[in-house]
Amino acid sequence: MKPAPTADLTSQALDRFREVNGLFPETSHILEHKRQGKKVLGWLCTYVPEEIMHAAGVLPIRITGYSHEIKPDEGNAYLYVNNCSFSRSCLQLGLRGGYDFLDGIAGGSTCDCARRLMDLWHHYIATSFYHMITVPQKYSSKAHELYYEQITQFTQHLSEFTGIEITDASLSHSIQIYNESRELLRKLYDLRKANNPPITGSEIIEISNAGFRMPKETFNEYLKNLLTNIDTSRHAYSNSRARLMLTGSILGNHEFVESIEQLGGLVVTDDLCTSTRHWYDMIEVNQDESPLRAISRRYLNNFPCARMIPHDERLKRIRDLAQGFRVDGAISQIVHNCTPYTHELSFVTKMLEAQGIPVLSLDVEYGTASSGQIQTRVQAFLEMLEGKRR
Amino acid sequence: MINLQNTSETINHLLRTFRLLQKVGRKHPEVRKHEILFYQLLEKYFTRILNAREEGNFIATHTTFMPGEILYAMDIVPMQTEWTSWILALFTKRGTDFISEGRRLGLTNEVCSAQRGIAGAFSLGTLPRPDAVIWSNLICNNIAKNGELIMEINRCPGFFLDHPLGDSAAERNYLRGEIEDMIHFLEEQTGRKMDWDHLSDSVAGTMKQIEISRQICELRKAVPSPFHPQEFMEMLTVTYLFQGQPEATEYLEMLYEDLSLSVSEGRGAVSPERFRVMSIFLSPIYRAPFLEKFSQEHGMVSVAEPIFTQWEEGKLDPTRPLDSLVQKLYMLPERSLYSPVGERTLKKIVDCAKEYKADGAIAYADVACQHTCALIKLFKDVLNDIDVPLLILDCDLVDQTVTSEEDMREKLEQFLELLEDR
Ligand code: SF4
Numbered sequence A: 001m002k003p004a005p006t007a008d009l010t011s012q013a014l015d016r017f018r019e020v021n022g023l024f025p026e027t028s029h030i031l032e033h034k035r036q037g038k039k040v041l042g043w044l045c046t047y048v049p050e051e052i053m054h055a056a057g058v059l060p061i062r063i064t065g066y067s068h069e070i071k072p073d074e075g076n077a078y079l080y081v082n083n084c085s086f087s088r089s090c091l092q093l094g095l096r097g098g099y100d101f102l103d104g105i106a107g108g109s110t111c112d113c114a115r116r117l118m119d120l121w122h123h124y125i126a127t128s129f130y131h132m133i134t135v136p137q138k139y140s141s142k143a144h145e146l147y148y149e150q151i152t153q154f155t156q157h158l159s160e161f162t163g164i165e166i167t168d169a170s171l172s173h174s175i176q177i178y179n180e181s182r183e184l185l186r187k188l189y190d191l192r193k194a195n196n197p198p199i200t201g202s203e204i205i206e207i208s209n210a211g212f213r214m215p216k217e218t219f220n221e222y223l224k225n226l227l228t229n230i231d232t233s234r235h236a237y238s239n240s241r242a243r244l245m246l247t248g249s250i251l252g253n254h255e256f257v258e259s260i261e262q263l264g265g266l267v268v269t270d271d272l273c274t275s276t277r278h279w280y281d282m283i284e285v286n287q288d289e290s291p292l293r294a295i296s297r298r299y300l301n302n303f304p305c306a307r308m309i310p311h312d313e314r315l316k317r318i319r320d321l322a323q324g325f326r327v328d329g330a331i332s333q334i335v336h337n338c339t340p341y342t343h344e345l346s347f348v349t350k351m352l353e354a355q356g357i358p359v360l361s362l363d364v365e366y367g368t369a370s371s372g373q374i375q376t377r378v379q380a381f382l383e384m385l386e387g388k389r390r
Numbered sequence B: 001m002i003n004l005q006n007t008s009e010t011i012n013h014l015l016r017t018f019r020l021l022q023k024v025g026r027k028h029p030e031v032r033k034h035e036i037l038f039y040q041l042l043e044k045y046f047t048r049i050l051n052a053r054e055e056g057n058f059i060a061t062h063t064t065f066m067p068g069e070i071l072y073a074m075d076i077v078p079m080q081t082e083w084t085s086w087i088l089a090l091f092t093k094r095g096t097d098f099i100s101e102g103r104r105l106g107l108t109n110e111v112c113s114a115q116r117g118i119a120g121a122f123s124l125g126t127l128p129r130p131d132a133v134i135w136s137n138l139i140c141n142n143i144a145k146n147g148e149l150i151m152e153i154n155r156c157p158g159f160f161l162d163h164p165l166g167d168s169a170a171e172r173n174y175l176r177g178e179i180e181d182m183i184h185f186l187e188e189q190t191g192r193k194m195d196w197d198h199l200s201d202s203v204a205g206t207m208k209q210i211e212i213s214r215q216i217c218e219l220r221k222a223v224p225s226p227f228h229p230q231e232f233m234e235m236l237t238v239t240y241l242f243q244g245q246p247e248a249t250e251y252l253e254m255l256y257e258d259l260s261l262s263v264s265e266g267r268g269a270v271s272p273e274r275f276r277v278m279s280i281f282l283s284p285i286y287r288a289p290f291l292e293k294f295s296q297e298h299g300m301v302s303v304a305e306p307i308f309t310q311w312e313e314g315k316l317d318p319t320r321p322l323d324s325l326v327q328k329l330y331m332l333p334e335r336s337l338y339s340p341v342g343e344r345t346l347k348k349i350v351d352c353a354k355e356y357k358a359d360g361a362i363a364y365a366d367v368a369c370q371h372t373c374a375l376i377k378l379f380k381d382v383l384n385d386i387d388v389p390l391l392i393l394d395c396d397l398v399d400q401t402v403t404s405e406e407d408m409r410e411k412l413e414q415f416l417e418l419l420e421d422r
């Protein structure tokens, strides 16, 4: 099944994001920022608050691996074959100079592979700025206090590095810009609740990917343009066979989603850290509290990663999404050797199946566009879902 | 035939084995005192677990780097997940069953076999059902993420102790708060109060054990070096299972005396000593007898395990037990794998190789242990700079099907040839 021909304005609006992705990893926006003498920092993991970097005049870009599947020669040699294929792909791209434009990196203690990626990056791809945030693995008030202290340190370190004072006013301004982005993405996602959504899951991944490599202000303009011009009568895919949710670890290549959608599986929502989990919660600044407090609370409480303990909140959020978007089935795609998500899979499966939502679990290489085996399994899964509906 | 699905039969089988090993040891004068004591202590540890229910005691199962001093001070029966299940696997030869059962529970090959085996052993009912699970993220994802599954299998409550990554004052304070919260959790669950005097005594015991361990490390610098490969696993087992307790102190003192005697008599663990190697990460538990034999045959001795036996500098103060437990968790040799691994850990590896006059190093690369394997290249590079070659030996800590003894032998022999040619 081919995508239906897109209305011109919609496709033009989508093409703007595609243009950014076409220049991966060093986009024209990054070059322009650098040309203005400003700094670009790479962040790794959704627990590193972008607003703080933005408030320091920095362009925060997400560190990802290649946008396609690779033979991770250096990745294997440095990180060993048993580390997740995402971290190996990132390191290889870094070792081969793909991130030479970065002035520094910031990461969090989210999982073993991410912290080792940071260790090796620091050692073998030195940058002038390096910062590691301890991200508590629970939600207690003490955990919130520690995380607040950690991002306060991060703020101070960044101020010293950039020579720019990060004030409450600048943080509030950054929060406003990032919240606007979240609101716009929510509007876009809401369109996917329709029986025949005007946008595909694959297009959503393309949009998200572009958002990681350009100034948020411009990204917001692009999103507004898309929302204004999107033809809501457009049926991104006709005759879809089932509404699907994607769950699991990081996903970089939109072609993977496209391959599922071409078989008739319409991806209407996800809990991936490269899309929903990245933008989901708004930052709400309460009266008499500092913007940094609000940032801290939001980032630790945001739609949780599989690393968080207990896992109840993540399970609840996945269930709510599945219900809200009326999904028939879920596809778990877990990057090869990603242990946090592997551990959680049996819990997610049990919970979704109790809701009558079958789960297909796929172990994939980071960046993959699909494979014959994946196609066969998705096809069989869709047939099973159709059979269930009859 | 013993029914190993049955917990008490399994433990009784273990106890009989430990008694037999003590008996055999006593009959052979060449078996040293601490070796006999080792089996005596295992017998004691498993007897407490076996009798816990009948005696109305509370069993808390806990992961490796939890401060066990707290459990002893509250008269809770500790059951250390990793070592208890490994010992079970080793002596009942059911490691493969445990691992397959873990897989059936959804823990695929990405999850290390150590943690798959633990979940499997609980699920098969081979390990006794605990009253509570206490676990932490020290030292990896696999340990952290297994806790909720163990709680579910055993339908019991649990407490997750969150270790911060770095060691700033705020992070130390957070860890202290976590320990306090864990004590409150255990008080609620058991209906017992913490015995602070007992805790102080245990902290004093731990300090004593750290001091003896440091002295043992000093003895191992001798040429020839007196420490056998099997003593490494035994020493770890005793100090992990009896944290801060007189049993561990007695064992370490005995070991120290035996080693001192060897050093004063110029006796090495192997004779003649031809190769001094440093061991990085854990060697497979079930290959300990092979490694012992191989070492004897080839004159190879492991002089140091920087990540397991080298305590960081520092002292514990029994009058401030909570602060001391925090301090202990930061001094743990294994913690150097957790903090961002940078100059300090690399320096430790290099200094160790120099101080112990290592000719080479062996990295035991457990096929599913991500955070350790990801350091091999770093360690290899820094050791290379001081001309100490590193052998990478792919293996699995628990799963015997991953590497055969022949494979290991071949690689080790090639490595020793390389060292000889230099
Ligand atoms: S969460 Fe999974 S995919 Fe992401 S860095 Fe960690 S191990 Fe890799």
Ligand code: SF4
Binding pocket: B112, B113, B114, B115, B139, B140, B141, B142, B143, B366, B368, B369, B370, B371, B372, B397
């Ligand atoms: S083998 Fe490695 S991954 Fe498994 S529990 Fe031990 S340290 Fe963790």
